[in-house]
Amino acid sequence: MNIPQTEHELIERAQNLAGLTLGDIAQQAGIEVPKNLTRNKGWIGLLLEHVLGASAGSRPEPDFPNLGIELKSLPINEQAKPLETTFVSVAPLTGLVGINWHNSYVRKKLAKVLWVPVISPKDQPITQRVVGTPFLWSPSAEEEALLAQDWQELTDMIVLGNVENIQGKHGQVMQLRPKAANSQAKTQAYDRHGKPFMTLPRGFYLKINFTHMLLHKYLRIN
Structure with missing residues (x-):
């Protein structure tokens, strides 16, 4: 799919997917649907990237670099609650000197996001899952303040050598948790005494309560 040249063109493409099943979309794109997502966890996002014309690939920039827009698929249940x-x-665990919220990768990633909800009941075959109404979001001042506060709290814990003590309860709207293909994947961090040690890579994740709030705000879903 060719790269969308304008924000309007991208949104129009996304809106044209609303109501279609993933099976329909994959068939039109000539892409095989996996039997399950256990080993293909990011497949839905990759399918949407392909049909919408995302071009960033694995490069550290928004999925649509020319538009500064990140694409996020959002699996929801029939009651429109994120699953x-x-x-x-990925969260850097070293080299954090000089990094603040304003120049952080997280802020850049969340500056403008095209959310594409996908109704994904757990017992439903992947091919029958339906794409919902997409919406374009940029953080309000209040939302950014919450994100910045969580980012600062979690980053401070990393810097102070407390990465191993970070739990899901930390952060109001964003959390830090292990992000690795398997337990053998390790990266360097520092303990409270400044000594290096190996630990699982970590990633920043938006909590369900935050994305649920966005759905309610933009799509008037309770």
């Missing part, structure tokens, strides 16, 4: 937290980015 899982939303991955934002």
Whole structure:
């Protein structure tokens, strides 16, 4: 799919997917649907990236670099409640001197997001899951303040050598948790005495309560 040249063109493409099943979309794109998502966890996002014309790939920039827009698929149940937290980015565990919220990768990633809800009941085959109404979001001043506060709290804990003590309860709207393909994948961090040690990579994730609030705000869903 060619790259969308304007925000309007991208949104129009996304709106044209609303109401279609993932099976319909994959068939039109000539892409095989996996039997399950256990080993293909990011497949839905990759399918949407392909049909919408995302071009960033694995590069550290928004999915649509020319528009500064990140794409996020959001699995929801029939009651329109998000089913899982939303991955934002890998968290750096070293080299944090000079990084603040305003120049952070998380802020850049969340500056403008195209959310595409996908109605994904757990017992429903992947092919029958339906794309919902997409919406474009940029953080309000209040939302950004919450994100910045959580980012600062979690980053301070990393810097102070407390990465191993960070739990899901930390952060009001964003959390830090392990992000690795398997338990053998390790990265360097520092303990409270400044000594390096190896630990699982971590990622920033938006909590369900936050994405649920966005759905309610933009789509008038309770």
